Amino acid sequence: MAAKAVKIEYKKRSDGRSWEELRPIEAKTGIVPRADGSASFKIGHTLAYAAVYGPRDLHPKFMQNPETGILRCRYNMMPFSGHGERVRPGTSRRSQEISMLMSKALLPVLDLKDYPNSVVDVFVELPETDAGTRCAGISAAAMALADAGLAMKDLVVSFSMGYYDGQIMCDLSGYEDCDVGVSDIPVAYIPSMDKFSLLQLDGEVPKEDLIKILQLAKKKALDMYKVQQESLKAKYRQGE
Amino acid sequence: MTDTLHAKERDIVVPGEIVAEGLGFLPSKGLYREGEKIRAGRMGMIAVEGKVVKLIPLSGAYLPKLNDKVICKVIDVLMTGWRVETRSPYSAVLGLKDATTEFVPRSADLTQYYALGEYILCKIIQVTSQKLIDITMKGPGLRKLKNGRLVEVNPHKVPRIIGKDGSMVLMMKNATGCTITVGQNGWIWVEGPAPEAEMQAVAAIKKVEEDAHLPGLTEKMKEFLEKLTGKPVEIPQGLPPMQEEPAYEREERRERRPYGGGGDTRHGPGRRGPPRNTPGDN
Amino acid sequence: MKMTKEHVLKYLTSGTRYDGRKNDEYREVKIEYGVSHAAEGSARVSIGETVVIAGVKMGLEKPYPDTPMQGNLMINAELTPMSSPLFETGPPREQAIELSRVIDRSIRESKAIELTKLCIKEGEQAWSVMVDIVTVNDAGNLFDAAALAAIAALQDTAYPEHDAEGNVNYSKKTKEKLPLAQTPIEVTVLKIGDHIIADPLPEEEEALDARLTVAVNDKNVICAMQKGGDMPLSIDEISAMVDLAMAKAKELRKKLTR
Numbered sequence: 142m143a144a145k146a147v148k149i150e151y152k153k154r155s156d157g158r159s160w161e162e163l164r165p166i167e168a169k170t171g172i173v174p175r176a177d178g179s180a181s182f183k184i185g186h187t188l189a190y191a192a193v194y195g196p197r198d199l200h201p202k203f204m205q206n207p208e209t210g211i212l213r214c215r216y217n218m219m220p221f222s223g224h225g226e227r228v229r230p231g232t233s234r235r236s237q238e239i240s241m242l243m244s245k246a247l248l249p250v251l252d253l254k255d256y257p258n259s260v261v262d263v264f265v266e267l268p269e270t271d272a273g274t275r276c277a278g279i280s281a282a283a284m285a286l287a288d289a290g291l292a293m294k295d296l297v298v299s300f301s302m303g304y305y306d307g308q309i310m311c312d313l314s315g316y317e318d319c320d321v322g323v324s325d326i327p328v329a330y331i332p333s334m335d336k337f338s339l340l341q342l343d344g345e346v347p348k349e350d351l352i353k354i355l356q357l358a359k360k361k362a363l364d365m366y367k368v369q370q371e372s373l374k375a376k377y378r379q380g381e
Numbered sequence: 382m383t384d385t386l387h388a389k390e391r392d393i394v395v396p397g398e399i400v401a402e403g404l405g406f407l408p409s410k411g412l413y414r415e416g417e418k419i420r421a422g423r424m425g426m427i428a429v430e431g432k433v434v435k436l437i438p439l440s441g442a443y444l445p446k447l448n449d450k451v452i453c454k455v456i457d458v459l460m461t462g463w464r465v466e467t468r469s470p471y472s473a474v475l476g477l478k479d480a481t482t483e484f485v486p487r488s489a490d491l492t493q494y495y496a497l498g499e500y501i502l503c504k505i506i507q508v509t510s511q512k513l514i515d516i517t518m519k520g521p522g523l524r525k526l527k528n529g530r531l532v533e534v535n536p537h538k539v540p541r542i543i544g545k546d547g548s549m550v551l552m553m554k555n556a557t558g559c560t561i562t563v564g565q566n567g568w569i570w571v572e573g574p575a576p577e578a579e580m581q582a583v584a585a586i587k588k589v590e591e592d593a594h595l596p597g598l599t600e601k602m603k604e605f606l607e608k609l610t611g612k613p614v615e616i617p618q619g620l621p622p623m624q625e626e627p628a629y630e631r632e633e634r635r636e637r638r639p640y641g642g643g644g645d646t647r648h649g650p651g652r653r654g655p656p657r658n659t660p661g662d663n
Numbered sequence: 664m665k666m667t668k669e670h671v672l673k674y675l676t677s678g679t680r681y682d683g684r685k686n687d688e689y690r691e692v693k694i695e696y697g698v699s700h701a702a703e704g705s706a707r708v709s710i711g712e713t714v715v716i717a718g719v720k721m722g723l724e725k726p727y728p729d730t731p732m733q734g735n736l737m738i739n740a741e742l743t744p745m746s747s748p749l750f751e752t753g754p755p756r757e758q759a760i761e762l763s764r765v766i767d768r769s770i771r772e773s774k775a776i777e778l779t780k781l782c783i784k785e786g787e788q789a790w791s792v793m794v795d796i797v798t799v800n801d802a803g804n805l806f807d808a809a810a811l812a813a814i815a816a817l818q819d820t821a822y823p824e825h826d827a828e829g830n831v832n833y834s835k836k837t838k839e840k841l842p843l844a845q846t847p848i849e850v851t852v853l854k855i856g857d858h859i860i861a862d863p864l865p866e867e868e869e870a871l872d873a874r875l876t877v878a879v880n881d882k883n884v885i886c887a888m889q890k891g892g893d894m895p896l897s898i899d900e901i902s903a904m905v906d907l908a909m910a911k912a913k914e915l916r917k918k919l920t921r
Binding site for chain 1: 393395396397398411413415420422423424425438439440441442444469470471472511512535537594
């Protein structure tokens with residue numbers, strides 16, 4: 142993210158959306174037939190694939206927990222997925238942090254106590270990135286976990302909120318995140334609990350505005366929630 | 382607040398979806414109560430019996446259970462037995478004393494009995510709370526599986542593939558001429574007189590798996606098999622020889638039974654009464 | 664393992680495969696171009712249920728001192744744990760390395776990309792073409808799907824804008840496509856017992872005696888080969904396998920619509 146010496150004027154969204162509008166969403170399940178559950182989640186030009194394997198045997202043994210199965214997320218952007226240079230394959234500090242945040246965002250809805258000493262692996266790969274990648278990853282992963290038939294209290298809905306010059310907006314594009322320098326606030330929301338399981342923020346946001354941001358996020362989350370629900374049911378509609 | 386049912390029989394629901402509202406409803410396994418609301422605790426299909434709301438899972442892992450007949454793959458030969466893969470997070474052990482009715486001498490080469498990579502139909506005789514599993518090969522029908530191919534289906538579709546009173550699998554067996562051995566863990570062994578017959582059986586099994594949630598499946602499968610084999614197909618009536626347990630009764634008995642082998646056995650199996658929420662539901 | 668092989672052979676002897684195909688038949692092949700708009704070029708290939716994505720990124724660099732008039736080509740493949748429970752996380756292992764290098768040879772040796780054409784200023788500025796292949800679902804025959812994805816991605820590649828100082832503007836693509844002189848097609852043929860088959864299923868890959876990957880260029884000339892598997896091959900066997908590969912390459916090439 143480049144530091145801007147001169148503050149850019151941003152009175153209208155570059156892609157023509159209204160401040161509250163999310164980018165177009167496309168969600169599908171079953172994209173990795175070999176996995177136990179899988180889904181793809183596309184929002185604007187950010188596309189995330191998620192595949193779930195598990196519960197399955199966990200190695201190395203020292204990682205096993207005799208009281209419950211564990212959740213292990215791995216987030217990875219494909220080398221050609223970004224708007225700049227090629228990204229060298231392999232983990233980075235950023236991808237490790239995001240992998241950990243993804244697990245934390247998904248764990249509250251899962252119950253793995255029936256599977257001690259085992260692991261549920263979630264692999265998220267992104268062929269295309271244009272901001273909001275960890276959020277798309279979480280949204281895809283939640284669908285994949287449901288598709289895999291795991292015990293889940295609810296789905297998890299995730300997208301980024303933004304704040305710039307007093308203006309609140311939903312679902313940042315890459316241009317807004319990197320070029321304009323809009324404050325990025327990724328969130329993940331669990332509708333049945335009415336709680337957030339992911340909250341990050343960078344930039345300057347007064348507290349009253351933060352509360353307004355979260356309230357707007359809750360509202361918009363329900364739209365995305367419906368899309369996730371419909372996609373999960375879609376494959377059972379085919380026969381009818 | 383009046384009791385309202387939001388989902389109806391055969392509806393597909395996703396985790397978190399509100400299935401019913403009101404304290405008069407009784408949520409069964411896979412559903413949980415949150416105040417007045419009953420929500421789905423996993424993906425599945427709704428079944429309603431009076432005031433009891435049930436969720437029939439259509440996907441999910443296999444959890445090894447006492448007395449299940451499962452198809453396993455030998456993955457290790459030990460000093461006093463074999464270790465097998467059960468298609469769950471937990472491997473199982475086949476001890477020498479349970480391996481065969483023959484006498485196994487101490488110095489015997491165990492691979493002569495069961496070798497790496499071979500598939501066996503066995504029965505689970507113990508599941509501890511830490512998920513250590515023991516199996517046996519001594520019992521009716523239990524045997525090494527040869528000359529066939531393995532089909533993988535989701536374990537939750539197994540009741541549909543077996544059918545009421547075993548009728549679905551019997552219909553497929555009669556139509557294709559294949560032996561179809563169904564493991565509760567979703568592994569199915571198909572042995573036929575020729576590759577073509579086997580492929581027909583595989584196609585039929587996969588079709589049942591895909592359409593398991595739809596009504597009128599037996600009729601549909603009769604037509605499917607007739608088209609596939611070019612021969613008329615009969616839907617079997619009455620009970621076949623007792624190899625597989627009646628599917629729906631089995632599901633209910635599992636709900637009432639104390640969990641696994643390490644659970645509370647004071648009440649014994651098959652206790653009558655309304656299905657109770659076993660620990661682990663929320 | 665032995666049992667599966669016997670059973671697979673039983674099918675092959677009767678002229679059919681586990682999924683009903685003939686010994687030389689491919690599953691449905693689908694190619695989708697431009698699946699990642701951030702990449703300079705990309706493609707998704709599916710062969711039956713096997714899915715592989717390839718993407719191309721370009722950069723401006725100083726040429727290597729021993730080849731001052733040439734740009735650079737790099738092919739990298741990742742067998743992701745997402746695509747199969749048999750793949751682990753971590754740096755590429757033998758299988759992924761072999762896959763990368765075999766595809767690399769087919770593209771390099773066929774002179775599909777004229778490396779001197781990538782040079783802008785001798786000794787100072789040249790394009791680096793970096794192809795990354797990522798597996799999404801392994802249902803057998805990753806080799807052929809990966810090779811096809813790499814070529815399709817290269818066909819889809821357009822130069823990004825750049826200025827005289829060597830700064831690339833990735834957000835602007837030019838209309839100028841990467842000049843591809845050839846489109847080498849790779850076909851992997853398996854030998855199981857006395858049978859040779861194309862487009863293997865995972866059960867067949869497990870049962871193989873030997874495999875031969877053959878890359879064929881537009882003029883129907885072999886431009887790369889790689890033998891795998893534990894069993895050795897006679898000249899007759901090699902000849903038969905190459906014939907099958909070349910016939911299949913012709914068919915596969917028709918799937919490239921660019």
